[in-house]
Amino acid sequence: xxxLSCPLNGPRNIAEFIYGGQVKEMxxxxxxxxxxxxxxxxxxxxHIGIVREWWMHAPSSYWFIAERHNQSDEVVRTYDPxxxxxxxxxxxxxxxLKQDSAEVS
Amino acid sequence: xxxxxxxFGLNKDxxxxxxxxxxxxxxxxxxxxxxxxxGGGHGVATAYYLAKYHGITNVAVLEKAYxxxxxxxxxxxxxxxxxxxxxxxxxxxxxVKLFERLSNEFDFNIMYSQRGxxxxxxTDATVRAFRQRAEVNKHxxxxxxxxxxxxxxxxxxxxxxSPAGLPVLAGLWHQDxxxxxxxxxxxxxxxxxxxxxxxxxxxxxxxxxxxxxxRVTGVQTNRGRVSAGCxxxxxxGHSAELAQLAGxxxxxxxxxxxxxxxxxxxxxxxxxxxxxxxxCYVQQTSRGEIVFGGGSDPYPLYGTRxxxxxxxxxxxxxxxxxxxMSEMRLMRQWAGITDMTSDYSPxxxxxxxxxxxxxxxxxxxxxxxxxxxxxxxxxxxxxGGKVPELIAPFSLDRFDAFRQVNEMGATAASx
Numbered sequence: 001x002x003x004l005s006c007p008l009n010g011p012r013n014i015a016e017f018i019y020g021g022q023v024k025e026m027x028x029x030x031x032x033x034x035x036x037x038x039x040x041x042x043x044x045x046x047h048i049g050i051v052r053e054w055w056m057h058a059p060s061s062y063w064f065i066a067e068r069h070n071q072s073d074e075v076v077r078t079y080d081p082x083x084x085x086x087x088x089x090x091x092x093x094x095x096x097l098k099q100d101s102a103e104v105s
Numbered sequence: 106x107x108x109x110x111x112x113f114g115l116n117k118d119x120x121x122x123x124x125x126x127x128x129x130x131x132x133x134x135x136x137x138x139x140x141x142x143x144g145g146g147h148g149v150a151t152a153y154y155l156a157k158y159h160g161i162t163n164v165a166v167l168e169k170a171y172x173x174x175x176x177x178x179x180x181x182x183x184x185x186x187x188x189x190x191x192x193x194x195x196x197x198x199x200x201v202k203l204f205e206r207l208s209n210e211f212d213f214n215i216m217y218s219q220r221g222x223x224x225x226x227x228t229d230a231t232v233r234a235f236r237q238r239a240e241v242n243k244h245x246x247x248x249x250x251x252x253x254x255x256x257x258x259x260x261x262x263x264x265x266x267s268p269a270g271l272p273v274l275a276g277l278w279h280q281d282x283x284x285x286x287x288x289x290x291x292x293x294x295x296x297x298x299x300x301x302x303x304x305x306x307x308x309x310x311x312x313x314x315x316x317x318x319x320r321v322t323g324v325q326t327n328r329g330r331v332s333a334g335c336x337x338x339x340x341x342g343h344s345a346e347l348a349q350l351a352g353x354x355x356x357x358x359x360x361x362x363x364x365x366x367x368x369x370x371x372x373x374x375x376x377x378x379x380x381x382x383x384x385c386y387v388q389q390t391s392r393g394e395i396v397f398g399g400g401s402d403p404y405p406l407y408g409t410r411x412x413x414x415x416x417x418x419x420x421x422x423x424x425x426x427x428x429x430m431s432e433m434r435l436m437r438q439w440a441g442i443t444d445m446t447s448d449y450s451p452x453x454x455x456x457x458x459x460x461x462x463x464x465x466x467x468x469x470x471x472x473x474x475x476x477x478x479x480x481x482x483x484x485x486x487x488x489g490g491k492v493p494e495l496i497a498p499f500s501l502d503r504f505d506a507f508r509q510v511n512e513m514g515a516t517a518a519s520x
Contacts, residue, residue: 001413015414019404038505042356042447046345048407070359071407 002073006057007064007080020054023065023084050076126296127172133306136332137165139486140324142311142347143339144168145177146287146472147464149294150479151337151486152303158480159487162302166295167326169310173291176341179409179441180472181364181386181398182287183377185222187242187249187279189234189515192498193450194245196477199495201247201281203476211293215285216391220375222282223252223260227271227382234514235277248280263373268425271382282377284388287472294479314351314461321351321461335460335486339478342407342442344452344465353457356504357444357466360401361408363415365438367430369393378426385422394436397423401443401469409440443468448509449516453478453499454485454492462486463501469516 002014022044027036045051048071055078056063065084067076139155141148144166155161168174184204186197208215226232235251242249254266257276266273299305306328313325314336323332340347345357370393379386384400399419402412416438424431445468446452452466464482467474477495484493492500498510 034507035505038507042504043354044358046354046357046359047349048346070405073406073408073410
């Protein structure tokens with residue numbers, strides 16, 4: 001049985017969690033072209049390595065972010081989304097995690 | 106004992122070594138007209154039809170492991186065309202017709218066996234969807250009809266008509282449904298292609314793709330570099346990753362799909378049976394084993410490990426459908442990496458790189474399309490990039506134009 005460590009509920013059986021897709025930066029719906037929007041909706045980072053994903057602990061409806069290796073299935077880190085999305089006005093881009101954490105703190 | 110047999114018994118050489126089905130491995134040539142990446146069913150079928158119909162034989166099929174060892178060997182070998190969209194039905198119907206005559210064409214038995222495929226509906230909504238699928242299928246020449254539980258009981262007497270407390274309301278009975286030995290399909294195509302001069306290079310992994318001014322010029326492999334007039338990628342689960350080597354992205358997410366097979370028993374199950382609510386498909390192979398598969402894993406992974414959760418749910422569903430299966434022993438269990446698109450249709454045809462062609466996004470529906478993919482990809486290559494009408498709806502740019510071909514409801518795995 002695989003265990004996923006939930007930032008809120010601690011280590012739990014992975015069957016209790018629902019995968020919610022990769023963390024992606026949403027383009028401004030009012031400004032984005034069809035192509036940009038299609039890219040946001042349909043395309044995911046497909047390289048083999050560590051990817052940043054949304055997960056939900058179903059019994060508590062708690063959404064969080066996990067960094068997971070998509071070939072070894074090893075979960076490197078899980079954390080509360082506030083670490084990335086501290087400021088509601090400017091969602092963090094997937095590439096500048098450090099910069100954003102600095103802004104939050 | 107016949108004397109000829111005794112002669113072989115005493116001979117040191119294995120009799121077939123004098124005329125092997127596949128030629129011995131050779132060195133890579135410095136250049137090929139066509140390089141096909143991926144030696145699965147789709148790759149070798151493309152090579153076969155290029156040589157057979159278009160006289161293009163300066164072709165190399167590069168396979169990183171061995172012939173037909175990826176998803177060609179991991180699918181549950183279902184052949185059917187009862188899809189939902191006109192584009193899909195037209196395409197898969199052609200494939201079903203090609204499968205019917207493959208054994209004769211190869212002079213090699215692919216154990217093709219047309220027994221019909223039955224999908225069970227457990228809700229009114231599914232019955233409505235089945236009615237639509239039956240009509241679309243009939244319109245394009247397929248043999249599909251809606252049947253009631255009495256007919257289902259007669260067709261499959263061993264089936265539980267109320268699995269998991271979900272009464273069977275109707276069935277989509279697809280007479281064209283069939284199965285075949287999937288390895289033999291790859292072997293037959295490889296044999297036919299190499300006899301016509303195509304080179305199959307196993308244990309040859311592509312490590313880089315050279316693109317200059319929007320055109321592909323060659324590929325780097327673990328055995329050296331080769332120049333290519335054009336390149337085709339047919340690598341199933343690793344499609345998105347390979348496309349990135351060529352410098353572009355495709356909208357594919359890789360999910361593992363797990364399946365299992367029991368020890369062989371006497372024939373009891375003729376049609377291929379699947380349940381739309383339990384996401385479980387069960388069939389008995391010509392060798393007597395029961396092959397069954399279910400939905401994809403719940404999250405993406407480039408791996409073929411097995412999980413206890415999937416084993417449990419898959420076996421539970423199979424036992425609900427055929428209760429006596431609880432007495433049977435499992436022989437093997439495995440997974441394949443499926444390249445899923447968001448609309449459950451493939452991505453075929455042109456790519457952002459001019460002479461680099463795509464045969465990807467085959468998710469959980471690739472085996473049944475092997476012959477027609479080979480035919481249409483060969484047409485595409487031979488014409489220098491003129492997309493055949495049959496595969497035009499499956500182009501990569503359909504995603505940018507929001508012109509998807511939705512086959513989600515007609516796919517047995519993962520809804």
